[in-house]
Amino acid sequence: MGLDGTRPFLLFVLLLFLRACFSVNTDDTFSKGQSLSAMNTDSISSKSGRYELGFFERGTPPKFYLGIWFKRLVGQKIVWVANRENHLSDPSTSRLEFSEDGNLVLLEASSKKPFWSTNLENLPSNSTEAALLDDGNFVLRDRSNLSTIFWESFDHPTDTWMPGGKLGIDKAGKVPKQLISWKNSDDPSLGPFSLSLRIYPNGSSEFILQWNRSQVYWSTGVWNGETFGSLPWMRSNPIYNYSFVSNANETYFNYSLYNSSMMSISFIDSTGQLEQKTWLSANESKSDPWDLLWANPKSLSDVYALCGAFGIYHDNTSHPCDCPKGFEPFSDTQTTLNDWSSGCLRRHPLQCENRNAKKDWFQKIPNITSPINWKAYSAVSARRCELACMNNCSCTAYTHNSSGCLIWEGALLNMQQPSDGGEAGQDIYLRLSADEPQISTKGTKWKVWVIVAVLVAATGLILCLSVCFSIKRKLKHKGETAASSNDLMLFDLSTEIHAISDGTNCQDSDKKRGKKDVELPLFSYESVLAATDNFSTANKLGEGGFGPVYKGKLLRGQEIAVKMLSKRSGQGIEEFRNETTLIAKLQHRNLVKLLGCCIEGDEKILIYEYMPNKSLDFYLFDPAKKQMLDWGTRIHIIEGIAQGLLYLHQYSRLRIIHRDMKPSNILLDSEMNPKISDFGMARIVGDNELQANTNRIVGTFGYMSPEYAMEGLYSIKSDVFSFGVLLLEIVSGKKNTGFYNHGSLNLLGYAWELWRDDQSLELMDSTIGYPTSTSILVRYINIGLLCVQENPVDRPTMLDVVSMISNEHVPLLTPKQPAFTVGRNPTINLTENCSINSVTFSVMEAR
Ligand SMILES: *[C@@H]1O[C@H](CO)[C@@H](O)[C@H](O)[C@H]1NC(C)=O
Ligand SMILES: *[C@@H]1O[C@H](CO)[C@@H](O)[C@H](O)[C@H]1NC(C)=O
Ligand SMILES: *[C@@H]1O[C@H](CO)[C@@H](O)[C@H](O)[C@H]1NC(C)=O
Ligand SMILES: *[C@@H]1O[C@H](CO)[C@@H](O)[C@H](O)[C@H]1NC(C)=O
Ligand SMILES: *[C@@H]1O[C@H](CO)[C@@H](O)[C@H](O)[C@H]1NC(C)=O
Ligand SMILES: *[C@@H]1O[C@H](CO)[C@@H](O)[C@H](O)[C@H]1NC(C)=O
Ligand SMILES: *[C@@H]1O[C@H](CO)[C@@H](O)[C@H](O)[C@H]1NC(C)=O
Ligand SMILES: *[C@@H]1O[C@H](CO)[C@@H](O)[C@H](O)[C@H]1NC(C)=O
Ligand SMILES: *[C@@H]1O[C@H](CO)[C@@H](O)[C@H](O)[C@H]1NC(C)=O
Ligand SMILES: *[C@@H]1O[C@H](CO)[C@@H](O)[C@H](O)[C@H]1NC(C)=O
Ligand SMILES: *[C@@H]1O[C@H](CO)[C@@H](O)[C@H](O)[C@H]1NC(C)=O
Numbered sequence: 001m002g003l004d005g006t007r008p009f010l011l012f013v014l015l016l017f018l019r020a021c022f023s024v025n026t027d028d029t030f031s032k033g034q035s036l037s038a039m040n041t042d043s044i045s046s047k048s049g050r051y052e053l054g055f056f057e058r059g060t061p062p063k064f065y066l067g068i069w070f071k072r073l074v075g076q077k078i079v080w081v082a083n084r085e086n087h088l089s090d091p092s093t094s095r096l097e098f099s100e101d102g103n104l105v106l107l108e109a110s111s112k113k114p115f116w117s118t119n120l121e122n123l124p125s126n127s128t129e130a131a132l133l134d135d136g137n138f139v140l141r142d143r144s145n146l147s148t149i150f151w152e153s154f155d156h157p158t159d160t161w162m163p164g165g166k167l168g169i170d171k172a173g174k175v176p177k178q179l180i181s182w183k184n185s186d187d188p189s190l191g192p193f194s195l196s197l198r199i200y201p202n203g204s205s206e207f208i209l210q211w212n213r214s215q216v217y218w219s220t221g222v223w224n225g226e227t228f229g230s231l232p233w234m235r236s237n238p239i240y241n242y243s244f245v246s247n248a249n250e251t252y253f254n255y256s257l258y259n260s261s262m263m264s265i266s267f268i269d270s271t272g273q274l275e276q277k278t279w280l281s282a283n284e285s286k287s288d289p290w291d292l293l294w295a296n297p298k299s300l301s302d303v304y305a306l307c308g309a310f311g312i313y314h315d316n317t318s319h320p321c322d323c324p325k326g327f328e329p330f331s332d333t334q335t336t337l338n339d340w341s342s343g344c345l346r347r348h349p350l351q352c353e354n355r356n357a358k359k360d361w362f363q364k365i366p367n368i369t370s371p372i373n374w375k376a377y378s379a380v381s382a383r384r385c386e387l388a389c390m391n392n393c394s395c396t397a398y399t400h401n402s403s404g405c406l407i408w409e410g411a412l413l414n415m416q417q418p419s420d421g422g423e424a425g426q427d428i429y430l431r432l433s434a435d436e437p438q439i440s441t442k443g444t445k446w447k448v449w450v451i452v453a454v455l456v457a458a459t460g461l462i463l464c465l466s467v468c469f470s471i472k473r474k475l476k477h478k479g480e481t482a483a484s485s486n487d488l489m490l491f492d493l494s495t496e497i498h499a500i501s502d503g504t505n506c507q508d509s510d511k512k513r514g515k516k517d518v519e520l521p522l523f524s525y526e527s528v529l530a531a532t533d534n535f536s537t538a539n540k541l542g543e544g545g546f547g548p549v550y551k552g553k554l555l556r557g558q559e560i561a562v563k564m565l566s567k568r569s570g571q572g573i574e575e576f577r578n579e580t581t582l583i584a585k586l587q588h589r590n591l592v593k594l595l596g597c598c599i600e601g602d603e604k605i606l607i608y609e610y611m612p613n614k615s616l617d618f619y620l621f622d623p624a625k626k627q628m629l630d631w632g633t634r635i636h637i638i639e640g641i642a643q644g645l646l647y648l649h650q651y652s653r654l655r656i657i658h659r660d661m662k663p664s665n666i667l668l669d670s671e672m673n674p675k676i677s678d679f680g681m682a683r684i685v686g687d688n689e690l691q692a693n694t695n696r697i698v699g700t701f702g703y704m705s706p707e708y709a710m711e712g713l714y715s716i717k718s719d720v721f722s723f724g725v726l727l728l729e730i731v732s733g734k735k736n737t738g739f740y741n742h743g744s745l746n747l748l749g750y751a752w753e754l755w756r757d758d759q760s761l762e763l764m765d766s767t768i769g770y771p772t773s774t775s776i777l778v779r780y781i782n783i784g785l786l787c788v789q790e791n792p793v794d795r796p797t798m799l800d801v802v803s804m805i806s807n808e809h810v811p812l813l814t815p816k817q818p819a820f821t822v823g824r825n826p827t828i829n830l831t832e833n834c835s836i837n838s839v840t841f842s843v844m845e846a847r
């Protein structure tokens with residue numbers, strides 16, 4: 001069995017060898033009924049005997065193609081290939097023949113679909129014939145009238161432009177006549193480089209060399225009737241006569257040789273250079289009998305992306321391309337065939353998108369003249385530039401120089417390492433996977449010494465660090481575990497480590513009081529800058545009463561909300577202390593989680609987990625968005641807020657009064673779980689201290705209980721009042737303030753009137769449809785009204801509220817008339833009663 005497969009191939013090779021000695025076929029035409037078989041190495045030759053058309057093989061395993069070459073120079077230069085993208089693999093059954101309709105087709109017995117075909121319609125099917133003309137043009141013509149040509153190979157050039165051939169543009173919208181390089185010297189399939197004609201609106205035209213059919217890297221300059229702009233020597237050249245033809249159907253250049261017995265070709269090499277070669281004399285001792293007349297661009301270094309993605313070019317004619325450390329050649333033809341276009345591949349793929357993976361690192365590549373397609377990034381320091389790149393998984397490299405920070409995305413192309421004396425390059429930092437070892441072991445003696453030195457230094461550093469850290473640990477409390485991932489981040493940003501030793505910790509105010517605290521990670525200012533893209537406006541989520549809130553992304557991809565306490569609001573520092581010391585100790589699923597803080601000069605920054613669904617008010621009061629809050633979600637939100645408040649009042653290590661409960665302070669996570677946020681106004685009260693007094697009333701009108709708004713008295717019952725307002729707002733989908741209806745002053749009054757008239761269901765938000773169980777809603781409205789009663793003593797505690805909410809069998813009291821409903825205008829009362837207090841209303845809006 002195995003022999004059967006190899007026998008035809010061996011035979012074919014033998015025949016190829018024989019053909020070199022004896023010419024098998026000397027006809028220049030063939031027609032219907034005849035065929036050219038690859039097995040028999042059939043071919044046709046032009047009349048003069050200069051050109052030959054037949055089958056040739058390239059590569060291992062061998063691939064077979066139909067092509068044209070100079071007959072005398074077998075295997076030297078293929079000038080045309082029929083099936084460059086569709087190679088044949090079984091020579092024993094491959095044939096070129098005429099199909100029924102008169103087209104030329106290239107077939108393999110096993111395949112119905114032709115590998116190549118002239119693919120024309122309306123041919124006189126019985127009278128077509130194929131001929132190889134003296135100029136190397138292979139034509140399909142009418143046997144009864146030889147000047148009627150249906151198809152010619154000159155209209156379909158591959159990588160070679162022959163004298164008489166056309167290169168240009170077909171105005172009928174057919175395939176442009178352009179040259180496209182072979183992939184490498186063994187593979188005629190489409191390579192990355194092409195030569196085509198560009199025509200300007202003013203009618204001028206020039207030839208351009210392009211990479212990937214898009215990037216122009218060389219041009220001939222505009223044709224002036226005699227010569228191309230950048231090829232002035234052409235005017236007086238003794239070899240070629242170029243002419244420009246433009247008619248209604250096509251625009252092209254062709255050329256002829258003054259001495260027509262000369263053999264000469266222009267072609268685009270697989271290294272991206274346009275070359276003109278002439279067969280001047282057969283010099284047996286030369287490996288390539290063709291003489292190179294000229295090549296453009298002159299130097300390989302001017303070929304765009306010669307070395308492919310991540311490849312580095314250096315001036316070494318025998319070995320121009322290399323891969324940087326951590327990369328390897330994409331294909332092994334790179335070294336053997338000088339095929340670099342496929343570039344280099346990472347040995348270890350990047351894991352950036354994978355949050356659990358170790359962090360990537362950057363490999364320095366020195367002295368690179370800048371590859372194109374960079375993006376300028378506004379980072380000032382090299383460190384920030386690195387962070388910006390590290391933080392964005394699409395960033396593959398960066399460089400930082402006097403002109404700033406440049407970053408690259410995707411593949412780096414056109415990297416060049418100039419040799420001595422060349423223009424000095426810059427250091428580029430290439431992203432590599434954490435799996436890629438950072439120290440290369442192969443190398444010369446000095447490299448070994450460097451490694452030894454680095455190892456010694458590293459050991460020293462590790463020793464030092466571990467000593468430092470154990471001392472630091474002993475100084476601090478034992479046993480308590482901090483959010484380790486963020487500690488890591490702190491550790492990464494070694495630039496800020498001094499800040500900790502300075503004691504500028506988030507908890508420093510508490511530490512001085514000798515309290516034992518949960519450790520709150522301190523973020524470096526640079527990391528916050530990088531995470532929020534320099535506090536870019538695109539990342540701004542909103543403006544709170546104390547300053548703006550930004551969205552950000554940590555190095556590991558975790559999304560965060562960054563709240564800046566503005567320098568201007570005098571309350572900043574006080575609130576900062578509060579919020580950090582308070583919330584760092586609080587852990588509850590209905591409280592927003594503080595991840596850390598950051599202090600930079602006057603700048604006080606809090607870093608929270610990011611809540612993708614913004615805040616409750618964003619949905620609740622928007623006619624369109626409120627549809628997303630169905631009854632199930634609303635009940636879930638009410639329950640969650642109640643649980644969070646209960647925790648603050650009752651179960652946390654301290655008794656905390658929030659003092660600013662309102663929809664914009666209820667954030668929603670991706671599953672619409674409510675999380676209480678904004679502890680800037682919260683107060684800790686002693687266990688026995690049920691009520692406290694303040695001369696600074698802070699809070700939001702509409703949610704403040706009467707005793708707090710007017711007398712500055714606050715207690716857990718003030719939060720209960722706010723909760724009641726919130727509950728009624730969630731059920732009704734209406735804002736408490738700004739609600740005027742049925743003569744009621746506000747939502748509370750309206751709810752009360754409906755309750756009194758036994759019509760509570762009227763209150764519910766009718767825009768989202770009827771709830772499945774109305775009794776629950778009536779119960780909730782009852783609870784809400786209990787919470788907003790005028791006298792704090794009458795209001796339930798959050799513990800009562802939670803038990804009333806979670807257990808339908810707990811009987812409910814009848815509420816008394818709520819505060820702020822009739823007869824009293826709160827605005828007027830406020831100013832009168834609180835004239836001695838400094839009243840501050842925060843107007844925190846949607847974040
Ligand atoms: C082509 O030749 C075949 C056989 O000689 C004949 O049957 C057929 O009618 C011819 N077709 C045309 C279009 O002349
Ligand atoms: C051959 O074809 C050409 C154009 O294709 C035409 O001008 C000429 O008259 C034809 N000759 C004969 C003998 O049909
Ligand atoms: C036509 O436009 C091209 C490109 O803008 C320019 O290089 C060329 O000189 C122009 N030719 C003439 C005749 O103005
Ligand atoms: C080549 O060009 C195509 C289309 O013009 C583009 O989609 C592709 O990304 C380019 N390839 C590279 C490696 O830039
Ligand atoms: C160059 O080619 C053109 C067009 O074929 C021709 O008219 C001209 O005579 C040729 N020039 C020479 C010097 O042969
Ligand atoms: C352009 O094409 C049409 C249709 O193929 C043909 O009739 C005409 O002669 C062509 N013109 C030139 C100048 O070749
Ligand atoms: C270019 O092609 C035209 C039209 O086929 C022809 O008249 C001219 O002689 C050719 N020029 C050269 C230099 O071959
Ligand atoms: C034309 O080229 C041939 C082969 O290169 C050479 O032998 C011949 O002398 C040349 N003729 C002229 C007039 O230069
Ligand atoms: C043939 O080529 C070799 C190598 O390029 C050169 O040394 C030799 O002089 C050439 N011989 C002739 C006759 O041109
Ligand atoms: C060029 O590359 C070859 C092969 O890697 C190497 O042996 C040679 O030293 C290099 N030459 C220069 C000047 O770098
Ligand atoms: C990464 O950078 C690109 C372009 O600079 C930007 O479009 C993209 O949004 C960035 N991705 C992230 C996650 O910042």
Ligand SMILES: *[C@@H]1O[C@H](CO)[C@@H](O)[C@H](O)[C@H]1NC(C)=O
Nearest residue numbers: 366367419420421422423424
């Ligand atoms: C970088 O290139 C410059 C100019 O060729 C050269 O002087 C310098 O030594 C090179 N530096 C490195 C690290 O290769």
